[in-house]
Amino acid sequence: MATNEPEHENRDVEESGANEDEDTGAQVAPIVRLEEVAVTTGEEDEDAVLDLKSKLYRFDKEANQWKERGAGTVKLLKHKSTGKIRLVMRQSKTLKICANHFVKTGMSVQEHVGNEKSCVWHARDFADGELKDELFCIRFASIENCKAFMQKFNEVAESEVEKEESKDASDAAGLLEKLTVEETKTEEKPVEKVNTEVEPEEKTKTEPEKADEEKKTEEAVAPST
Numbered sequence: 001m002a003t004n005e006p007e008h009e010n011r012d013v014e015e016s017g018a019n020e021d022e023d024t025g026a027q028v029a030p031i032v033r034l035e036e037v038a039v040t041t042g043e044e045d046e047d048a049v050l051d052l053k054s055k056l057y058r059f060d061k062e063a064n065q066w067k068e069r070g071a072g073t074v075k076l077l078k079h080k081s082t083g084k085i086r087l088v089m090r091q092s093k094t095l096k097i098c099a100n101h102f103v104k105t106g107m108s109v110q111e112h113v114g115n116e117k118s119c120v121w122h123a124r125d126f127a128d129g130e131l132k133d134e135l136f137c138i139r140f141a142s143i144e145n146c147k148a149f150m151q152k153f154n155e156v157a158e159s160e161v162e163k164e165e166s167k168d169a170s171d172a173a174g175l176l177e178k179l180t181v182e183e184t185k186t187e188e189k190p191v192e193k194v195n196t197e198v199e200p201e202e203k204t205k206t207e208p209e210k211a212d213e214e215k216k217t218e219e220a221v222a223p224s225t
Helices: 005-022 143-187 207-221
Strands: 046-060 065-079 085-091 097-102 118-125 132-139
Touching: 046 085, 046 143, 065 097, 065 132, 065 143, 085 143, 097 118, 118 143
Parallel strands: none
Antiparallel strands: 046 065, 046 132, 065 085, 085 097, 118 132
């Protein structure tokens, strides 16, 4: 009579062997050892004055429509030494730059018509490695975040106007001071010495001397015979 007991025994042996292989606890050293590499973002010398999650769009003039640039975090970064502020936005997963431009004098951000969570502005952007005139639209999760972004953006632009006016006034004051110094130097320039000595008058000739000179002149002029 046939029996299945050996088959069961063999199966148990195979399963136990497989379990032993799994539970060895052996550690395999990696073939290539990877070292940690410091990653720089270019933001190390800047402090974030604004940091909000959002979605960015740019207006495509050729297609005459809005196109999405990416979803991520928009930041206003202030440089520690120069004080200049730029807008930077990166995609959340790839960290690809969506927008990168300075906030300058004359720039302003306005609410997008028909959407209180969105706003638009023009900028000379450098996200693609070259300066381009772009029309951006950014959308936030709440109206509060949109208003906070607009307020901070416009404050920075207005402060840049004040900085330029102060610089112009300083330059004008420096120029005026330079002109004043030059005028003072001109006034202090030494006057050339005027010769006041009177040359001695020609010695007056006596009558005999005059007669002698006239005789010599007549002899020289008279024709020879």
